[in-house]
Amino acid sequence: xxxxxxxxxxxxxxxxxxxxxxxxxxxxxxxxxxxxxxxxxxxxxxxxxxxxxxxxxxxxxxxxxxxxxxxxxxxxxxxxxxxxxxxxxxxxxxxxxxxxxxxxxxxxxxxxxxxxxxxxxxxxxxxxxxxxxxx
Numbered sequence: 463x464x465x466x467x468x469x470x471x472x473x474x475x476x477x478x479x480x481x482x483x484x485x486x487x488x489x490x491x492x493x494x495x496x497x498x499x500x501x502x503x504x505x506x507x508x509x510x511x512x513x514x515x516x517x518x519x520x521x522x523x524x525x526x527x528x529x530x531x532x533x534x535x536x537x538x539x540x541x542x543x544x545x546x547x548x549x550x551x552x553x554x555x556x557x558x559x560x561x562x563x564x565x566x567x568x569x570x571x572x573x574x575x576x577x578x579x580x581x582x583x584x585x586x587x588x589x590x591x592x593x594x595x596x597x
Contacts, residue, residue: 501586503559505574511561513552517541517587522552524561524570541587554585 500514512523520543522529529545531552536542541554549565557579561571579585 501576503571503574503576504580505561505571507572509571509574511571511574513587517589520552520587522550522561524550541585554587556584556588559585 498514500512503511503513505511513520514523515521518533520531520533522531522543522545529548529550531543531545531550534542534544536553539556543552543554544550544564546564549563551562551564553560553562557575558572559574560569561574562569576585
């Protein structure tokens, strides 16, 4: 049957190999995302978002949207993540986080904390961050 769609056997083998590699690659990416720890942040006014990823690059899930964000330079004692194209800006302090829409100039969520933060621990993102030096 495949010969009907791919008359040359050499091309068919190459195409099937490429498709197999693509599927394996997709499965590996999906597996990595499934095993990635997801943190839920509860905010004031019953708002909520989730994050996953590393200290340098994280994925934000806000109102059913998945947004990749890069770490930016920030003030000592804070972490900042932005996606300028979509306008998202996440500022993480020791005791809370705030989510902004920098395009609209609005604060989307305030006083956001993970369960660990509510128990008095630092945000998980600080665990792998380089220490901040006070000037």
